[in-house]
Amino acid sequence: MTTHTDTSAAAPGEVDVVTRAPRRRVAVDKIAGLGLIVAMLAFSVHALSRLDFSWSSMRSSMDTAVTTFSRMDPISLPPAGDLVYLIGLTVGIVVLGTAMAAVISVPVAWICAANTSPSPWLRWVGRAIGVITRAVPDVVLAMAFAMAFVLGSALPGIFALGIHSIGMISKLFADAIEQSDDGPRQAVRAAGGSRAQEFWAATFPQVLPSWIATVLHRFDINLRGSAILGYAGVGGLGYAMRVAFQQFPEGYGRGLGIAIVIFVLCVVLEIVSSTIRRHLLGTDPAGRGLGGRIVRVATGDRPARPAGGRLTAFVQRLGRRPSSADGPVGTNRTAPGFVRRLLPRHRDAEVSVEAMLHRPWTGSRVRNLVWVWTAVALVVASFWWADVNASQITWDYVLPTVQSFWPPSYGSHSFGEFAQAMLITVEVAFAAAGLSLVFSVVFGALAARNVAPTPGVRQFFRVVLVVFRGVPELVLAIFLIMITGLGNQAGVIALAFGGVGLLGKLVADSFEEVPRGLERAVTATGATRTQRFFSSTWPVGFPALVSNSLYLVDTNIRAATILGIVGGGGVGFYITQASTVMSLHGQVTTLVIMIFVTVLLVEAISTWLRRVFR
Amino acid sequence: MNSTTTTPVVSVTEVTKCFGSVRALHDVSMTVNSGEVVVLLGLSGSGKSTLLRHLNGLERPTCGAVDVLGQTVPKLRPTALRALRCRVAMIFQQFELVPSLTVLENVLTGALGRLRGPRLGLWAYPKALRVDALRRLERVGLLDKAYQRADELSGGQQQRVAIARALMQNPQVLLADEPVASLDPESATQVMDLVREIAAADGLTVVCSLHQVDIALGWADRIVGLRRGEVVMDTKAANLDKAQVMQVYRDLAPGPDVDLDAELVSAGLVSAGYSVSGPA
Numbered sequence: 001m002t003t004h005t006d007t008s009a010a011a012p013g014e015v016d017v018v019t020r021a022p023r024r025r026v027a028v029d030k031i032a033g034l035g036l037i038v039a040m041l042a043f044s045v046h047a048l049s050r051l052d053f054s055w056s057s058m059r060s061s062m063d064t065a066v067t068t069f070s071r072m073d074p075i076s077l078p079p080a081g082d083l084v085y086l087i088g089l090t091v092g093i094v095v096l097g098t099a100m101a102a103v104i105s106v107p108v109a110w111i112c113a114a115n116t117s118p119s120p121w122l123r124w125v126g127r128a129i130g131v132i133t134r135a136v137p138d139v140v141l142a143m144a145f146a147m148a149f150v151l152g153s154a155l156p157g158i159f160a161l162g163i164h165s166i167g168m169i170s171k172l173f174a175d176a177i178e179q180s181d182d183g184p185r186q187a188v189r190a191a192g193g194s195r196a197q198e199f200w201a202a203t204f205p206q207v208l209p210s211w212i213a214t215v216l217h218r219f220d221i222n223l224r225g226s227a228i229l230g231y232a233g234v235g236g237l238g239y240a241m242r243v244a245f246q247q248f249p250e251g252y253g254r255g256l257g258i259a260i261v262i263f264v265l266c267v268v269l270e271i272v273s274s275t276i277r278r279h280l281l282g283t284d285p286a287g288r289g290l291g292g293r294i295v296r297v298a299t300g301d302r303p304a305r306p307a308g309g310r311l312t313a314f315v316q317r318l319g320r321r322p323s324s325a326d327g328p329v330g331t332n333r334t335a336p337g338f339v340r341r342l343l344p345r346h347r348d349a350e351v352s353v354e355a356m357l358h359r360p361w362t363g364s365r366v367r368n369l370v371w372v373w374t375a376v377a378l379v380v381a382s383f384w385w386a387d388v389n390a391s392q393i394t395w396d397y398v399l400p401t402v403q404s405f406w407p408p409s410y411g412s413h414s415f416g417e418f419a420q421a422m423l424i425t426v427e428v429a430f431a432a433a434g435l436s437l438v439f440s441v442v443f444g445a446l447a448a449r450n451v452a453p454t455p456g457v458r459q460f461f462r463v464v465l466v467v468f469r470g471v472p473e474l475v476l477a478i479f480l481i482m483i484t485g486l487g488n489q490a491g492v493i494a495l496a497f498g499g500v501g502l503l504g505k506l507v508a509d510s511f512e513e514v515p516r517g518l519e520r521a522v523t524a525t526g527a528t529r530t531q532r533f534f535s536s537t538w539p540v541g542f543p544a545l546v547s548n549s550l551y552l553v554d555t556n557i558r559a560a561t562i563l564g565i566v567g568g569g570g571v572g573f574y575i576t577q578a579s580t581v582m583s584l585h586g587q588v589t590t591l592v593i594m595i596f597v598t599v600l601l602v603e604a605i606s607t608w609l610r611r612v613f614r
Numbered sequence: 615m616n617s618t619t620t621t622p623v624v625s626v627t628e629v630t631k632c633f634g635s636v637r638a639l640h641d642v643s644m645t646v647n648s649g650e651v652v653v654l655l656g657l658s659g660s661g662k663s664t665l666l667r668h669l670n671g672l673e674r675p676t677c678g679a680v681d682v683l684g685q686t687v688p689k690l691r692p693t694a695l696r697a698l699r700c701r702v703a704m705i706f707q708q709f710e711l712v713p714s715l716t717v718l719e720n721v722l723t724g725a726l727g728r729l730r731g732p733r734l735g736l737w738a739y740p741k742a743l744r745v746d747a748l749r750r751l752e753r754v755g756l757l758d759k760a761y762q763r764a765d766e767l768s769g770g771q772q773q774r775v776a777i778a779r780a781l782m783q784n785p786q787v788l789l790a791d792e793p794v795a796s797l798d799p800e801s802a803t804q805v806m807d808l809v810r811e812i813a814a815a816d817g818l819t820v821v822c823s824l825h826q827v828d829i830a831l832g833w834a835d836r837i838v839g840l841r842r843g844e845v846v847m848d849t850k851a852a853n854l855d856k857a858q859v860m861q862v863y864r865d866l867a868p869g870p871d872v873d874l875d876a877e878l879v880s881a882g883l884v885s886a887g888y889s890v891s892g893p894a
Contacts, residue, residue, distance in 0.1 A: 183710030192699035192727025200732035
């Protein structure tokens with residue numbers, strides 16, 4: 001055998017080894033994949049250039065903004081009482097809509113997940129439900145449902161959010177089920193359990209943390225999107241903002257004030273929910289962030305203790321004191337009655353079946369109970385605040401409303417017109433995604449623990465991303481459109497802004513998920529930080545980056561659709577026109593099918609690329 | 615040994631199981647009598663787990679018959695199969711506890727076969743069952759851990775919880791799939807002793823797959839050796855020594871110049887007249 005230290009044989013060995021080595025195979029699919037990625041990047045650059053970001057148009061929009069600011073009233077807020085009511089109404093509608101979607105998503109996810117689905121065709125039914133509900137924007141649903149409910153009811157908004165959110169929630173629920181361990185399910189099956197018992201005893205406890213995180217995540221998204229529901233006549237902050245913006249110029253001050261309230265509300269709730277999510281999933285053991293502090297102040301918890309909070313420590317301390325005294329009998333005597341009930345008996349001599357019948361009040365039990373009742377209270381309060389009841393449904397209109405969507409039609413328009421509109425929407429989506437991608441790679445890398453030069457830098461960019469993510473991009477879009485008088489350009493900027501928050505976070509997470517050992521191995525060879533990034537972190541994180549970017553395109557297409565409702569162009573414009581009139585609902589179906597096909601295409605590309613760059 | 619030892623509790627007849635083009639079991643026949651403790655020995659991939667999983671209907675044979683407790687397992691309707699599974703408990707190599715649930719709730723899931731409808735949370739189980747579960751936990755020596763999360767326990771403790779869960783079924787047959795393969799030697803001994811002790815006390819019939827010859831020899835009544843999905847040995851453990859059992863692990867390639875049967879006979883693994891490829 002020839003080795004590198006064996007110098008006499010090295011030269012002929014080298015030649016030999018080159019001839020003996022197998023030829024490198026040209027991977028056609030990888031080249032095609034790269035070509036596709038380059039083509040999509042080129043398309044987003046093209047789309048950006050088409051949207052006229054020239055100096056002159058920027059200057060004129062700045063002039064418009066200055067004029068608007070000079071002519072409007074000073075920024076103001078509604079009276080405190082009204083404001084509290086509006087905030088409560090918006091949050092209540094979002095809570096109820098998200099909760100409704102979460103409940104419906106459980107069976108949908110169960111039939112979707114490969115490892116729990118009773119049959120293959122049910123999987124397809126489940127997937128179809130997911131894709132269809134996701135394709136129809138919530139605001140379109142709200143407009144279309146309006147007829148079926150009493151005027152001023154919150155129900156159209158709740159139903160719109162509740163149905164639209166099923167797509168994403170059930171998808172993520174199903175993913176969690178598929179990632180769960182199959183063993184416990186088998187154990188329950190081997191013990192004679194039924195399918196339902198398998199699910200509730202073995203699957204549900206495993207996926208619960210991830211499910212809660214998903215629902216909270218969707219809650220944030222819905223809250224950010226809820227303002228747009230005001231354009232469908234659903235009450236709350238969004239409606240109040242829309243009404244204010246209708247009075248030019250004097251209402252703009254009030255409108256801006258409400259917009260700022262929505263911004264703050266979204267950012268605050270984003271921080272709270274992302275902190276709860278992090279606690280649940282345990283991905284951030286440090287918990288030193290701003291949000292972490294807020295929640296700790298609220299819950300009285302400490303980050304250093306893995307299980308249970310102060311109460312556990314308290315109970316444990318109580319437990320230790322008496323058991324340091326000799327004798328099991330003495331132990332129970334010295335501890336006061338309530339402590340005896342609190343204490344799990346740790347010493348064999350004291351343990352009896354009767355004593356163990358009651359579950360001890362450990363910190364984690366108390367905390368879980370508090371969380372559960374808080375959630376229940378929140379839902380009940382939302383019902384009460386949003387003033388929801390069944391009498392608000394006008395049953396006579398339910399069936400005609402549903403029927404009006406079939407068959408699909410072009411109305412007075414043509415396929416060419418709709419296709420042109422669809423192209424504009426796709427351009428907006430790609431342009432925004434392209435802008436987001438550039439910033440996300442930089443911000444996301446700097447927010448990743450294993451790439452950021454110092455923990456301080458990481459923390460800073462994490463906070464930046466949270467703020468970006470918290471900003472409701474549609475409210476930002478409305479704001480920019482109102483102020484600059486521009487349509488889709490303003491929309492692209494707004495979407496790109498929100499996209500950085502989402503994609504940057506996903507990029508950071510995917511970099512952090514690169515196995516530590518891999519990077520350590522590269523470091524051990526004497527590589528520099530940069531070398532380490534490009535030879536281990538980047539190649540491992542790349543497939544995730546591709547699929548996350550396409551996910552962003554996907555969400556952008558939906559968001560760009562909605563832009564049409566607030567003054568942009570594209571399919572949204574036609575949908576808005578058609579969805580308010582029952583006889584035109586066929587056009588809505590046509591347009592939704594077109595969105596649906598486009599989104600499926602993007603998803604297919606994403607799936608394929610993920611397989612190629614696995 | 616009493617008279618019940620002659621009643622076959624498990625009888626497997628000429629079972630072949632294929633996963634696609636892979637043949638996991640080939641013409642396997644075996645019987646286990648009531649109260650007997652049988653170990654299945656063999657390399658990874660020799661078909662031990664697959665054979666075990668046929669006994670409670672987690673797998674269905676491609677052809678052949680599986681009878682357990684007087685029932686023909688592959689032919690059972692779902693309800694009847696579940697009723698059988700109630701009487702045939704199983705423990706696993708990876709314990710297969712739900713990590714986020716308490717130990718007690720994990721034990722209670724062993725009673726699901728007797729209950730109707732899904733259960734979630736301790737309160738969903740009747741109090742009598744909770745007391746029952748605590749008794750089982752006491753029996754495996756883990757009563758004090760009842761309210762800890764399952765994933766806070768060591769491997770050996772988790773396997774004992776899994777045994778308590780199996781006992782919750784009041785089983786007649788206990789199937790153990792590599793119960794100590796993921797454990798350190800000391801925990802392994804503890805777990806195996808516990809199973810043997812419980813089997814003796816409750817008169818359980820035990821079928822256990824293992825790959826540690828040392829443990830198997832001192833522990834089993836009978837040893838069945840599997841290689842490439844075929845039974846290559848079926849002998850009372852008392853008649854065996856380690857060298858003989860090790861033959862099971864010799865990966866003999868049956869070729870035209872190797873008379874496998876003759877080799878096995880000469881190694882003392884099988885009696886004369888035995889044929890690996892079966893009759894005909």
